[in-house]
Amino acid sequence: MSKKKIVVTGGAGFIGGNFVQYMVDKYPDYDIYNLDLLTYAGDLTKHKQIEDNNNYHFIKADISDRETIFSVFEKEKFDYVVHFAAESHVDRSITDPEIFIKTNVLGTQILLDASKHINVSKFLHVSTDEVYGELDFDPTVFFTEDTPIQPNSPYSASKASSDLLVRAYYETYGLPVNITRCSNNYGPYHFPEKLIPLTISRVLNDESVPVYGDGKNIRDWLHVYDHCSAIDLVLHNGANGEVYNVGGHNEKTNLEVVETILSALDKPESLIKFVEDRLGHDKRYAIDPTKLEKLGWKPTYNFETGIAQTIQWYLDNKEWWEQIISGEYKEYFEKQYSLKDNK
Template identity: 85%
Template sequence: MSRKKILVTGGAGFIGGNFVQYMVDKYPQYDIYNMDLLTYAGDLTKHKYIETKDNYFFIKADIADRETILELFKKEQFDYVVHFAAESHVDRSITDPGIFVQTNVLGTQVLLDSSRAVEVTKFVHVSTDEVYGELDFDPDTFFTEETPLQPNSPYSASKASSDLLVRAYHETYGLPVNITRCSNNYGPYHFPEKLIPLTISRVLNDQKVPVYGDGKNIRDWLHVIDHCAAIDLVLHEGVNGEVYNVGGHNEKTNLEVVKTIIKTLDKSKELIEFVKDRLGHDKRYAIDPTKLEGLGWQPTYTFETGIAQTIQWYLDNKEWWEQIISGDYQNYFEKQYSINK
């Protein structure tokens, strides 16, 4: 029997990178293909320890390059696609919306067309709770899979658009798909521009930590390994055409998150610096993951255990995030893969 081939797009990013490692380790009987364009947030240094494994392969490609992607799908005949690749930083989408439409919408369409061409067994589209817009501060209100899509940033609008394309390809062409929508992720290998790693790195260097507005915006925090387990379950057990929300049951204000990190690292709250609020800054996200729990998933990390583990990881892996901040990580591909160019 031939080995199953799983294509993971965006596998040099934060969540996709953790998922690649999770799958390579858990399923030696699968061949895991990591495809990434290696934009500013694409980091291959995190995969050094799996590069020598027989079931791991890396492909540098742009998901919006229709000719290249279609040719690749026909050559490799992938069985499964797990689609993470996306421009994902809200602030950057406010500055330059165009690249978000190019990658997140048109790139997703290219992948869907290519998946149809080779009749993949399952296409899992990894989305975000931000497509639902925002909630008020009522602790009894949550996003469900039936919540209308009301994106408030160019980033979330581009993700909502790609979600609708995925749904349409299932309804129109019968493509076997699932969509997952997760809350805010955190954990190892989180790119240093995001709230938690940014706070950790700046606090360790006794630098001011910028907090938008009054810091009272609420997010539901999900450890990235819990998210990987959820996607793995949906890939294998998800009902075709269904959406599954993935939430961590860990609602915290941004200010609470920052203060927790400062306290854990035994630093001064004087490092907190409130800055002008982000344009269109959503008040609160909170997910009801009951539907996914019905498949057998439960988060294993509380925020307290997860943030402690994450902080310790950043303390133990300073070399990784320091070379990210310095930009040295961007030279890794050229050094490691120059023979394949």
């Protein structure tokens, strides 16, 4: 019996990278293929400990390159596709929406075509709760799988578009698919343009931390390890054509997140620097994961244990993020927040 072949697109990124490691370790009888273009947010150093494993393989490719993707899929005949690859930073989508449409919409469509061409057993599309738009501050209201899609940023609009394409390939062609929509992830190897790693990396250097608006926007935080286990479950047990929301039930304001990190690192709140609010900044995201829990999933991290583990990881892996926050990233930071590296 031949080994199952799973291709993970975007496997050099944050969530995809953690998922690749999770799958390589958990399923030694599967061949795991990491397909990634290695853009600014992707790197292979996170896979040093698995790169010599017999069941790990890397393919450098652009998901929006139809000829290359079809060639790879025809050669390898993947059984499962787990699709993470995406431009994902809202701020960058506001500045330059075009690359988000190319990668997130056209790239997804090409992967769907290639998957249909080789008759994959499952195409799992990893999406985001941001496609639902925003909630008000009523703590009794949550996103469910039946919540209408109403994206408010170019990023979330591109993800919503790809979600609809995935649904259409199920309805039109019978391609076996699932869509997962997660809340905000955090954990090891998170690129330091996002709130939690940005805050950790800056306060460790006694640098000011930019907080949009009044900091009262609420997000539901999900540890990346819990997200990986959820995707694993849906991949193997999800009903074809179904959407599953993945949420941690850990709602925090952005300001609370920053204050928690400052307190854990014994740094003063005077490092907080409120900056002009993000355009179209959604008030609140919160997920009802009941459907996934009925499938058998349960998160293992609450925010307190998860953020402590994450902070410790950044303390233990300074060499990884210190090389990222120099050079081009530093220029991006100053342009984005109109904030110099003041101490």
